[in-house]
């Protein structure tokens with residue numbers, strides 16, 4: 001197998017060697033072989049990247065261009081990516097273990113989402129003039145400035161588009177840092193944007209791990225941090241940003257509850273839980289990791305959830321028949337197996353899974369796993385595992401179901417499964433999470449997405465995903481100046 005070596009960083013419009021020789025090895029989660037290498041950018045590289053972004057924002061043409069021109073250029077870059085999508089999908093399969101059949105459908109969704117951002121940006125007025133008792137008043141939407149965008153590994157290419165395109169279209173400059181586990185797939189995107197004519201310094205790419213991310217977040221040249229990752233890292237970043245009041249958007253972890261009502265359609269539940277609890281090998285922030293079912297039907301629903309878990313074909317992600325690949329890394333595999341041991345030690349009953357599948361000696365595989373338990377205070381019910389592990393909890397009445405769902409530090413996603421629309425609406429309105437789904441598991445790129453409580457601050461996607469990169473300015477005008485801002 002060929003090894004993809006990237007030995008440069010995108011800084012100020014040029015692909016430059018890093019200032020020191022440190023490297024990150026990218027390891028295939030299915031073969032455990034090294035499949036790539038990227039620079040481990042140091043503080044000097046970060047400083048140069050932020051400096052280039054700062055220069056581009058303060059003195060460059062990008063944010064001064066008409067919005068339509070920025071849209072046209074970004075569209076050109078997204079179009080240029082089209083022929084590369086199959087090879088990017090292969091890269092994502094290799095880097096993170098996403099099954100090839102799924103990657104072939106998911107990766108083309110990234111430029112499609114990018115185009116949606118561009119259309120949405122065109123619908124938002126850049127300025128509005130209000131008639132107020134104090135005279136005409138303009139409210140201007142201006143780009144927030146230099147954005148430090150940091151991503152995790154669980155949806156690498158799609159997330160790069162989601163973080164970079166909305167920031168760029170508003171006129172911001174960006175320094176993007178992918179996860180060290182999956183840094184390879186963003187290079188074609190950066191190349192396409194550069195080739196389309198993005199002015200130097202508007203997009204910068206630094207690869208690295210935690211220390212690179214920390215240097216980026218702490219840099220005084222950064223105006224806004226757009227972070228997706230763990231709640232622990234988010235907390236650390238929020239503290240760093242507090243020093244300079246750096247604008248902050250945090251998309252963090254979750255422990256989402258799916259509430260199954262007594263009248264739910266079993267086939268719909270199995271489909272929703274399969275996708276929601278075990279899709280992407282459970283490495284989904286919005287995963288339904290707690291499934292709340294009526295106590296008097298407990299065995300029936302436990303069986304349904306077990307059927308959902310066992311509906312997957314776990315194996316080599318390059319095999320088109322595979323529907324569940326490995327976890328992204330040895331560390332993540334060990335973390336998930338650790339939580340399975342904790343669950344057993346806490347007294348939860350292991351119903352299926354619980355270890356590595358037979359016959360897969362190499363690779364970071366864990367079987368889809370279901371626990372039965374009746375105590376939501378257990379660690380496996382409170383802490384995010386980020387693997388294919390679901391817990392089925394009983395409730396006696398709706399009030400108790402809602403209490404259990406809310407008994408979580410997180411507030412990212414949740415669901416209700418029922419055939420009664422009134423009951424669906426009641427449950428939806430009673431749960432405080434940023435996103436909620438009825439009879440489904442959906443990642444909806446057309447609408448805002450984000451969390452309450454420890455799941456984060458702010459929203460990505462939809463109109464809110466564009467507005468996240470705006471800073472509002474209010475200008476108290478005179479009647480003579482008002483027409484200049486209309």
Ligand code: NAD
Nearest residue numbers: 151152153178179209210213214229230233251252253285
């Ligand atoms: P992580 O927090 O360890 O790392 C995420 C990214 O942040 C990586 O690029 C990493 O190098 C960088 N990083 C880590 N610590 C940092 C710090 N102190 N300062 C700056 N950068 C730092 O998370 P992960 O293990 O890569 O990803 C899994 C987590 O991401 C899960 O908790 C999951 O729920 C969350 N996630 C959330 C969403 C969402 O939209 N809410 C989406 C996907 C993943």
